[in-house]
Amino acid sequence: MTRSDADEGVRSAPQTVVAQGTFDILHPGHVHYLEQAAAMGERLVVIVARKSNVDHKERPICSARQRRDVVDALEVVDEAILGHEEDIFVPIEELEPDVIALGHDQHHDDEAIEAELARRGITCEVERADPREPAHDDELLSTRLIVDRILKRRG
């Protein structure tokens, strides 16, 4: 312990929150999710999914690095990292977050995640964010809807 630690009392580490997703073509729904996740703690780290792990919908258009760089540029995000290719719990083991913030529609089962965290000896809360409703008629809050409109208008 340093002298200043002894003087001030040892401060606990900032509460780390982890958010995750594909983030292919950012939209206000992503911003809403990341703002909610950031409000769950003091430091927000975002894991950007690898193409190989996006198997429940169309593969992303943009590269993982591009998607990571754009998310990393958001003020609300402290750090954005590329996800692990094979084992999605490896970054969680390294980051040791206090909270995992799941998106409102993420297909992951909360209880299955909690069970895997327990199996690996990781103590971490699992929370769900809320959806953002469109603020006006023409707001597109889904990457799929943006791509559909591009194809319709420019295809």
Ligand SMILES: Cc1cc2nc3c(=O)[nH]c(=O)nc-3n(C[C@H](O)[C@H](O)[C@H](O)COP(=O)(O)O)c2cc1C
């Ligand atoms: C706790 C957690 C950790 C994750 N870590 C990774 C990871 O390391 N690598 C990765 O490619 N995806 C990771 N993912 C992202 C999932 O693969 C992701 O939910 C999905 O592929 C992207 O779908 P979505 O954008 O529809 O949420 C993680 C998801 C969760 C819930």
Ligand SMILES: Nc1ncnc2c1ncn2[C@@H]1O[C@H](COP(=O)(O)OP(=O)(O)OP(=O)(O)O)[C@@H](O)[C@H]1O
């Ligand atoms: N309208 C929204 N409101 C709140 N959260 C959202 C919204 N849209 C996306 N998110 C969240 O952002 C994260 C990443 O989402 P993702 O990259 O799958 O984008 P998406 O627009 O939902 O994709 P797609 O429309 O192609 O399924 C997820 O946790 C998701 O719940």
